[in-house]
Amino acid sequence: MDPPPPLEGGLRVKPAAFRYHRAESIEETLDLLSRFGDSAKILAGGQSLVPMMNMRLARPDHIVDISRLPDLGYIASEPDRLRVGALTTHDVIERSQEVRRALPGMAEAASLIGHWPIRCRGTIGGSLAHADPASEWCLLAVLVDAQVEVRSRSASRVVDASAFFTGFLSTNLGPDELLVEVRIPLGQRRLHVEEFSLRAGDFAVVAAAVAMRVEDGLCRDVRIALGGVDTRPIRASVAERMLEGAPVNHSAFTQAAEAAAAVIEPTADIDGSVSYKRELAAVLIDRSLLSVAA
Numbered sequence: 001m002d003p004p005p006p007l008e009g010g011l012r013v014k015p016a017a018f019r020y021h022r023a024e025s026i027e028e029t030l031d032l033l034s035r036f037g038d039s040a041k042i043l044a045g046g047q048s049l050v051p052m053m054n055m056r057l058a059r060p061d062h063i064v065d066i067s068r069l070p071d072l073g074y075i076a077s078e079p080d081r082l083r084v085g086a087l088t089t090h091d092v093i094e095r096s097q098e099v100r101r102a103l104p105g106m107a108e109a110a111s112l113i114g115h116w117p118i119r120c121r122g123t124i125g126g127s128l129a130h131a132d133p134a135s136e137w138c139l140l141a142v143l144v145d146a147q148v149e150v151r152s153r154s155a156s157r158v159v160d161a162s163a164f165f166t167g168f169l170s171t172n173l174g175p176d177e178l179l180v181e182v183r184i185p186l187g188q189r190r191l192h193v194e195e196f197s198l199r200a201g202d203f204a205v206v207a208a209a210v211a212m213r214v215e216d217g218l219c220r221d222v223r224i225a226l227g228g229v230d231t232r233p234i235r236a237s238v239a240e241r242m243l244e245g246a247p248v249n250h251s252a253f254t255q256a257a258e259a260a261a262a263v264i265e266p267t268a269d270i271d272g273s274v275s276y277k278r279e280l281a282a283v284l285i286d287r288s289l290l291s292v293a294a
């Protein structure tokens, strides 16, 4: 594929030169992706891709803009799951009555994403495809075993969240594939996300999410996930096992949270040391458990 020619008039912009294609339908998107393969990037809300292009960490030759596709912005509430179209923005999820009725913790989690202007443009599909390990949607997807529907020109497949995230900013999406829908199972659980970021609106340094039911004073179907402590969100299975069937009790929560934090291997960076992030993880799991059990 020939590289795109320089922009007319010698215009200088921050990203490297690219060709822009506005897709009018899912079919046209899939055709463009199949034609351009690795040299193309999908543009949804642009809230992660554009900064990466501006910093030249991403240099696609072709941009396929899906932001005006009419069919991918929806929330459909079914008895056992929510189906959310890939182009649904964080802000729409935050305000959705369907989401607030079915899974209020999901609407609350949306409110933690960035600042309001970012939430008005950024999409759930873009967040999952971008796969930041501290992203609220990636964390929730792993917590509740969400599924994503992915389409290419030749096939459609449904992928479990546990298989979708393959590493830091990496998924098992192929270059010709479009994420079209996210499926969130409901169950009878409550869920809650707690996180700590250095400034309001920043990505979390560490985030913890808990989902569980309380039956006759006992913890049931306990799920605990952590973001920002590994290359992708992880489940805290040690703590889940400790609490399954246990009485609701704060000291049991604290013990489980500390056990979960002891076995994680976060990376020390500008945001904090390994021990600081472990301590954050313990505190945030503990708070999430208390909130869900309350």
Ligand SMILES: Cc1cc2nc3c(=O)[nH]c(=O)nc-3n(C[C@H](O)[C@H](O)[C@H](O)COP(=O)(O)OP(=O)(O)OC[C@H]3O[C@@H](n4cnc5c(N)ncnc54)[C@H](O)[C@@H]3O)c2cc1C
Residues within 6 Å of the ligand: 041, 042, 043, 044, 045, 046, 047, 048, 049, 050, 051, 086, 087, 112, 113, 114, 115, 118, 121, 122, 123, 124, 125, 126, 127, 129, 130, 132, 134, 135, 136, 137, 173, 177, 178, 179, 180, 201, 202, 203, 204
């Ligand atoms: C200052 C700032 C703070 C932020 N804080 C947070 C935060 O706290 N938590 C958080 O989760 N996010 C945060 N974000 C990121 C924001 O949530 C983005 O909206 C999100 O990461 C990407 O969604 P998008 O729709 O903007 O995708 P884009 O930026 O358009 O795309 C991101 C990537 O996903 C691919 N892609 C997009 N849609 C699809 C699709 N349907 N199928 C296949 N591939 C696709 C693109 O090709 C690209 O590689 C922040 C962003 C900024 C600028």
